Amino acid sequence: MSVPQAGQTGQSSTEAGDTPFTASSSQEKADQIGQDRSKDTVQILDWDGPNDPTNPKNFSRTWKWIVTGTALLGTLVIPLNGTSITVARQELNAEFNVSDASFPNSYWAVTSWSVGGAIFIIVGLPLMEDLGVRLGYLIFYAFFILMIIPQALAQNFTTMLVTRFFSGGCVALLANTVASIIPDVWEGDKARSVPVGLYILFYLMGSTLGPPMFAGVVDDRLDVKDWRWIFYIQLIIYGALFPLFFFAIKETRANVILKRRAKGLRKKTEKPIYTHEELNGPPMLQSLAKAAYRPIYLLCTEPVLMASTVWSAFSFGTVFLFTQSVEQVYTGVYGWEPYDTGYLQMSVVIGEILGWVASFYGTKVYLDSAKRNDERPGHPIPEARLYVSLFGSFVGITGGMFVYAWTSYPSIHWMAPTIGLTMVGFGIQTVVSAVADYIEDAYAASNYAASAISSVAAGENIVAGFLPLATQSMYEELGFQWASSLLGFIALLLSFAPVVFIWKGRQFRERSPFMLSAGKNFSTDSKT
Template identity: 45%
Template sequence: MDMKRRRPTQKDGRFLLTIHATDASPDDALVVTWDGPDDPQDPFNWPLRKKWCAVALGLLASFFGLPDAPSSSFPHASYWTTTSWGVGAALFPLLLFPALEDWGIRSVLLGTYFIFVCLLVPVGFARSFAALVAVRVFSGGCVPLMSDAVASIASNVFHGERARSIPIALYVLVYLGATSLGPVVGAAVLQHLSWRWIGHIELIVTGALFPVLFIGLPESRGAAILRAKAKRLRGEGKVAFTAEEVDPTPLRQLMIKSLTRPLYMFFTEGVVFVAALWAAFSLGTIYLFTHSVDQVYGELYGWTPIQAGYVQSAIVFGEVLGTILSLSTNHWYEASAVRNTEVPGTPIPEARLYAAIIGGFVGATGGMMVYAWAAYATVHWMVITLGLTMVGLGTTAVVISIANYLIDAYSKYAASALAAVGLAENLSIAFLPLASSALYTGLGFQWASTLLGLVSLVLVATPFVVIKWGKEIRARSPFMKEAIIDRRMDLGSTSDV
């Protein structure tokens, strides 16, 4: 790392105190930066094995944190355990993650994971349903903080949209797959043990993983690595600091920005608004299906809740297929670079949406129609289960495409755009499943799923609009225009937007 000498200014007040305390000259002050573009301590320059190790450990933490989310395996009134979880998941990241991230990704992930493990204790020992619901508000708030940390790790160690494609796809797959595996794991436990053992077993598994994370997870946030270096140098009596420490953003201002910018983008950026609605509908439908499966398979085929829990592995299989679909269309995205007239030589962000069109139309919409019109006792159960697989495929392709598109289109503002989408997703997860029983009882199995399929069909039309008028949309968005300028600067171009 390069430690450049400089004379601190008046705003470096706390460092002037350090100078006084160590009797060092102001001219001896050091600004800690990377030692050139090839500094091995820069996470972008880590060996590929170390990068994937960091991502894999984060994904592992996210995977074991998520099965608690869909609580269809809990006793009656499980809708409210899902709702409480979703409310916590919607609010906590929006308020806390940008502030917590300033401490470093390792600290955020380990600290949140430890709190989550502690919250699993009352899940298994809760003496009242109200206590269980209250605890799940906080455990639900922990899970997306851990998942967001995984996304940050991928962004910290892999540079460029192409390099991040696989990590982002795996991040979405783990999030959705672990969610859908919840009822399957719950069914396996309930077949032999009481529902309390769901919490007990998860406590044992997640607790056992904590030492592995503590030992193996490296810090991947560059600013945190530089800050730790500066702190060590100050411990040696030197006057050292990072550029961020010179003019730090107040915590209050950071939290206000983390709350207001996503909301501002949600209401002013049409792309973010539509993306949030589409992703929220897709994830909410997965949770709605989680609750409807018991009712549909029970009435049609006389299945027990445990049997219905097992069949939801079909959704997980579809989610794996959706990830494969998304990755297999990456070459379409890369090939779009030859057509880019705004930033020549770079792929067009809208090309990320091709997989969403296929997944949304064939997978999500088609799967809902199969789930609707195969819902007769005279039709073999594997046909309706095919519909679940198709919905899993389509939902995953849609969510991965949306995440990649927002990252490409908004660049440094992608975190705020994704935060707005995450807020809508988790509110949908919280409240859409509440309509499951009334929807499928009031409209019947066929028309309830048909209604969902028609909504999905309308949403599938939105990528065509974005693809056709993408250039005009970017010209009207101050956030997207800034992302274009940044890309041109990266390419050494000085042309105007």
């Protein structure tokens, strides 16, 4: 997942820290435009003053919430496509002659979906920036629906894998569109805190709600019992939402609005009227190449970013891991039917909601840290974003995993391990939220936050796709208790990452050429 970038409005798809044209080349481009059009001086178009009603920052509060709320609804319902298929594992195996006897081959349908998301999040987001929020959203949403149709009608497993790769890629872009909308219309950390918190909560809930929402489709006690209805229902839901998205999602990208206005004025007046970005922006292919390269470069050269990505990716991947382990544990220990274990994953959603409530306290702690910041007086301390995540990681994910592990016995009521699942859900929400906010704050000064967050989001999708593939053999070989305990020990080890960041975060930021640090003078030249 990506996170809203402060000060992103009006910025091109190339991050502001990269100036691909020098001042002289920009002037040469402007001169050429002038020669082509006329001898008139090139005019630079900007907003009509600070109160320009077409500036998204000046939308009424009602319209801000309509646009944001509609995008948040998409963030909640669109990821259902990812995990909903896991409740139909047995039906898919029987339909397509796939075997999970020695390896969970049926899960490749989710792995393909997640890999598509990882690739699209790096390559597709710059394209979305260039197309604009509204046009990009509608194009990818229409393509997303088209990719669900063959999933519902698939006659072989290969069709399922290929189409889910593309639907997963579209989901990654669509669910994260609100991350562009929020900073475009809301100003300041305090104003953005509620929509950002809802965005992260809805993204996690959407990924978790798939099994409990669609378990009834394969429930023997109901009359449906046809796995294809998982996708038929989705087509009904997504088709019904298309008119809402069409009318409620307005364009919020300042640079796109201004470019369209400039184009209209050029056509109307025949004068060389351009935006600053049109004169200085690089070609789209160059932007896409840099956007794809930069997250990988940062991930390989920034230890803080690498550790944060692993920590957040493991936490997010646990959501997908539970789609496999919960069925194994509750069918093996308590004799439940597989579809009943799908309903049970609502406990993780409850934990995520509790984690969202805790994040409000985390925001307060973060803002209050400005009073004791001796590095940049008056500004919150970036590492203060991580305080609540300490509890979430150590007690929520780690503690919850051990509760889930050592209460999974026939003699202990099934509610005991379910409480462990709720604890893990709480921890997942606090960790993913804290990492997103911390990385955004730490890299915002150099304008590399978007690339840093893209690397985190790609890492989350990769782990979500491949970690559950090891679940079946791990729980069979180690046993239910020790398999979950192994995950608990991994969570415990990763929980020390925020401890180190809080302890030595300032030194890490001072050594990094990209992270925020007092007195650091960031160049506007490209660093990568």
